Amino acid sequence: MASIYLHIPFCKKRCIYCDFVSSTHDEMKRPYLETLCRELETRRDYLQNKTVETVYFGGGTPSQLNVEEFEKIFHALSAFALRPAPEITMEANPDDLTATYVDSIRHLPFNRVSVGVQSFDDKELKFLHRRHTAETAAKAVERLQEKGFTNIGIDLMYGLPEQNEIGWRDTLRKAKSLSVRHISAYHLTYEENAPLYALLQHGQVRPAEEETSVRLFEILTEEMADAGFEHYEISNFALPGYRSKHNTSYWNGTHYLGVGAAAHSYNGRSRQWNVSSIAKYIESQTPENVEIIDEPTAYNDFILTRLRTREGVDLAKPTVPFGKEKTDYCLRQAQKYIENQCLERDGMRLRLTRKGIFVSDGIIRDLFFSA
Ligand code: SF4
Numbered sequence: 001m002a003s004i005y006l007h008i009p010f011c012k013k014r015c016i017y018c019d020f021v022s023s024t025h026d027e028m029k030r031p032y033l034e035t036l037c038r039e040l041e042t043r044r045d046y047l048q049n050k051t052v053e054t055v056y057f058g059g060g061t062p063s064q065l066n067v068e069e070f071e072k073i074f075h076a077l078s079a080f081a082l083r084p085a086p087e088i089t090m091e092a093n094p095d096d097l098t099a100t101y102v103d104s105i106r107h108l109p110f111n112r113v114s115v116g117v118q119s120f121d122d123k124e125l126k127f128l129h130r131r132h133t134a135e136t137a138a139k140a141v142e143r144l145q146e147k148g149f150t151n152i153g154i155d156l157m158y159g160l161p162e163q164n165e166i167g168w169r170d171t172l173r174k175a176k177s178l179s180v181r182h183i184s185a186y187h188l189t190y191e192e193n194a195p196l197y198a199l200l201q202h203g204q205v206r207p208a209e210e211e212t213s214v215r216l217f218e219i220l221t222e223e224m225a226d227a228g229f230e231h232y233e234i235s236n237f238a239l240p241g242y243r244s245k246h247n248t249s250y251w252n253g254t255h256y257l258g259v260g261a262a263a264h265s266y267n268g269r270s271r272q273w274n275v276s277s278i279a280k281y282i283e284s285q286t287p288e289n290v291e292i293i294d295e296p297t298a299y300n301d302f303i304l305t306r307l308r309t310r311e312g313v314d315l316a317k318p319t320v321p322f323g324k325e326k327t328d329y330c331l332r333q334a335q336k337y338i339e340n341q342c343l344e345r346d347g348m349r350l351r352l353t354r355k356g357i358f359v360s361d362g363i364i365r366d367l368f369f370s371a
Helices: 026-042 067-077 099-105 122-127 134-146 165-177 195-201 210-226 245-251 278-283 295-307 324-339 360-367
Strands: 002-008 052-059 082-092 112-118 152-158 182-187 230-233 236-238 255-259 264-266 270-273 289-292 343-346 349-352
Touching: 002 245, 026 067, 026 255, 026 278, 052 245, 067 099, 082 245, 099 134, 112 134, 134 152, 152 165, 152 210, 165 210, 182 210, 210 230, 230 245, 245 295, 295 324, 295 360, 324 343, 324 349, 324 360
Parallel strands: 002 052, 002 255, 052 082, 082 112, 112 152, 152 182
Antiparallel strands: 182 236, 230 236, 255 264, 264 270, 270 289, 343 349
C-alpha cells in the first residue's frame, strides 16, 4: 500500500497568513510541470511497485491547472501501480470552480475535491486576503455537487483576530448546510515568513485569546457532532465512510512518494524532501535532503502521527518496530497526563481526551524520546 502527493505551487494571489511554497509567477508553470512529470518518471521505483491507494494534488492551488496540464500528469502517473479507483483528491480554490472549469475537469479521474473555503464571513475572507466571497464558496460547492462530485471536503479556519462565537457558529452552520462530507478546521497560526506575522510584530493585529480559542474549538466539536461528523483527527471531521484516506495513510505509516518543490517522501527506512525553491526545483529535481529513520525517530514519528488520531497510539502495534525500552519510556512519560485526565489508557492504547487535545503539542513533545 502506498500514496503519492503532487505539489502544485501556483496561486493567483497570496493569502496573508500563508507560508507554503507557492508563487504567483505563472511563467514558471510550464517548466515546473515538465520537471514534475520527469520526477514521476525517474522516481518510478521509489514505491517498489506497491499498490498506490491514494493520490493527492495539493498546493499552492491545483485548480490553477487546466485539463491539458492535468492530463500530462495523469499520463505520468499511469506508470505507477494504481489500484482500481484510487482516492484522487484535488485541492481547489472556490473562485476557480466556475461552471466551465468544473465541466472541464469532470472527465478526469478526480473523485474527491477539497475546497479551501476558510470562512463564510466576507469580512474574515477579506482580512485573510482570500480571493473569494462566502457566496462564491457556497456556489462552488453546489456546482461541484450538480456536476456529480459527491466526495467534497472544505477547509475552515478559526481563532482569527476578533472572531467571536456567533460568527464561528454561523460559518459552521453554513458549512453543514452544504452537505459536504468532510471538514478540516485549523486554528490561524502566525508563521514567521507570512505577511501576517509582520502585522503581529507591529501590533496591528491582536491574536485570539487562549480562552476564546478553546471556546471556538468546543463549538467546532459540538457543531460537528450535532451533524453526525466523526472527529477522527484533531483538526479533521468526516461523515461515516468519508475520512480522507490519503491523510489517514500518513498517520498509519504508509509509504509515500512526494513530487514537486518541497514535497516529502517516505519509504519506511528514510525520509527525503525536495528543495523548497520552485526555481531550484526546476533546475534540478533530485531530492536534496535525506533523513535516515533510526529507532528513536521511528518511535517519535509514531507518537506524533498516531496520538493526533481518534484511535490514538497503540503501543502493542507500532507501524514501525521499536523496542520495549521505548514502550516503557512512553508509558512512564504518559503517566502524569493520565492522572490529570489529558490522556486515557486502554490496555496498551493511549488516547487524547478532549481536555488533552488543547495541550496536545506539549504532550507529544513530552512523549518524544531524545537520545
Ligand atoms: S493559503 Fe493556499 S491559496 Fe492562499 S497563498 Fe497559500 S497556498 Fe495559495
